[in-house]
Amino acid sequence: MSRRATSRISWTPSSACSPSSPDTLLDTRLTRTKTRRACTHRQERITMKRRWMTAPIVGLALMSGQALAQDEAVAEAQPAPEPQLIDAPEITTNYTDHEIALAAQMLTGVWKTSSTIREFGTNGETDIAMAIGPARIAGLENVLYVEIARADDTASPYRQALFQLYRFKGELRLRTFDLRDPQAATALLGMAYTPEVFPRTLTAAEFFPTMDIDLKPDGAGFSGSSPAAYPDHRGGAVQMTSSVSFSSDSISISDVGYDANGDVAWEVGSESPVEFVRAGDLVKVDRYNDGLIVTTFRDVTENPVEEGDFIVVDYVAKLSDGTKFDASFDRGEPFRYQYPGGMVQGWLRAVEGMSKGDRLRVFVPSPLAWGNRSIQRVPPNSDIIFDIECVFVEKVEEEAGPAEGEMTGEADTQGE
Numbered sequence: 001m002s003r004r005a006t007s008r009i010s011w012t013p014s015s016a017c018s019p020s021s022p023d024t025l026l027d028t029r030l031t032r033t034k035t036r037r038a039c040t041h042r043q044e045r046i047t048m049k050r051r052w053m054t055a056p057i058v059g060l061a062l063m064s065g066q067a068l069a070q071d072e073a074v075a076e077a078q079p080a081p082e083p084q085l086i087d088a089p090e091i092t093t094n095y096t097d098h099e100i101a102l103a104a105q106m107l108t109g110v111w112k113t114s115s116t117i118r119e120f121g122t123n124g125e126t127d128i129a130m131a132i133g134p135a136r137i138a139g140l141e142n143v144l145y146v147e148i149a150r151a152d153d154t155a156s157p158y159r160q161a162l163f164q165l166y167r168f169k170g171e172l173r174l175r176t177f178d179l180r181d182p183q184a185a186t187a188l189l190g191m192a193y194t195p196e197v198f199p200r201t202l203t204a205a206e207f208f209p210t211m212d213i214d215l216k217p218d219g220a221g222f223s224g225s226s227p228a229a230y231p232d233h234r235g236g237a238v239q240m241t242s243s244v245s246f247s248s249d250s251i252s253i254s255d256v257g258y259d260a261n262g263d264v265a266w267e268v269g270s271e272s273p274v275e276f277v278r279a280g281d282l283v284k285v286d287r288y289n290d291g292l293i294v295t296t297f298r299d300v301t302e303n304p305v306e307e308g309d310f311i312v313v314d315y316v317a318k319l320s321d322g323t324k325f326d327a328s329f330d331r332g333e334p335f336r337y338q339y340p341g342g343m344v345q346g347w348l349r350a351v352e353g354m355s356k357g358d359r360l361r362v363f364v365p366s367p368l369a370w371g372n373r374s375i376q377r378v379p380p381n382s383d384i385i386f387d388i389e390c391v392f393v394e395k396v397e398e399e400a401g402p403a404e405g406e407m408t409g410e411a412d413t414q415g416e
């Protein structure tokens with residue numbers, strides 16, 4: 001029997017979907033298709049710019065309701081302690097042996113390319129971000145969850161995948177998996193940054209293997225390559241190979257695609273591997289002692305919303321299993337309301353100080369959402385996840401009082 005190794009991973013991303021068919025190891029090649037979703041959202045916001053000025057408050061699923069208002073009245077009479085920020089928790093993960101645990105620890109973290117890479121099919125270049133965290137998947141051992149995105153749009157990964165470390169004929173291998181189920185992809189968004197709330201409902205049946213990499217110890221880390229070519233379909237290629245090396249400080253990747261004649265159709269990092277280095281400050285995660293987690297993907301800080309202002313947001317609201325129950329995009333216009341509004345407590349706290357352009361993902365534990373009440377398609381005692389992007393803040397100017405030393409008309413009359 002193999003000896004199991006227990007690894008305590010201190011996950012501290014200091015303040016850091018559809019899946020594709022068999023891709024490169026990490027799919028560092030960007031395509032126009034993979035950024036289409038983000039571009040579509042931007043076009044929607046431009047189209048809707050004139051409409052949201054008169055948009056009614058239609059996000060009923062976000063409102064706290066009378067029952068919550070009563071709860072808040074009780075809370076006012078007996079104020080609860082102020083929520084406190086806490087450190088990232090240590091995640092205890094059981095790996096099947098010590099070498100697998102060591103490789104998993106090296107891979108875990110938030111990474112960014114050390115230099116820009118070419119976008120596949122264009123002349124542009126960009127930085128790529130990669131977040132890797134421990135995962136719980138029923139039926140799979142030694143699993144890590146991976147999100148890969150443009151570094152300037154970490155909230156919208158263009159690839160979500162699993163890494164599994166396992167033994168084949170006694171030797172170490174890394175296997176990649178892609179997702180079958182769009183709902184699973186939705187449930188997993190952002191979980192590489194907050195593995196402590198990783199969904200518990202996912203099984204191996206929701207993923208399919210795409211590639212193997214044979215690994216061997218190499219100096220202070222590991223390195224290896226695919227034992228055979230794997231199918232590919234882009235850029236004129238019919239098959240591809242991958243290689244990787246990694247340590248605690250860096251991950252380097254090379255991928256090559258071959259056409260039907262066996263000639264190179266495309267290559268990424270063949271002459272100089274694409275290098276990722278640790279970048280823990282890419283995404284900010286604020287954790288509170290009452291369970292609220294606010295992940296900030298974009299933080300503008302200018303002209304924050306204040307009490308009485310109108311705030312305009314695009315949002316998606318979902319259950320922890322990825323089930324969407326409300327979204328501004330489904331109505332074709334952003335959600336406009338006067339801040340702070342009668343929103344659930346988790347939302348209220350997350351959007352405090354939000355500015356135009358800010359983008360958040362908020363994990364709201366049940367007591368800070370609707371608690372044991374059921375609302376629309378939200379069952380009782382449900383944890384909620386909100387994706388929120390601030391489209392606009394309409395500042396409300398205070399009425400100006402009389403200038404210093406200036407008498408009002410009424411006072412003038414009385415003085416005559």
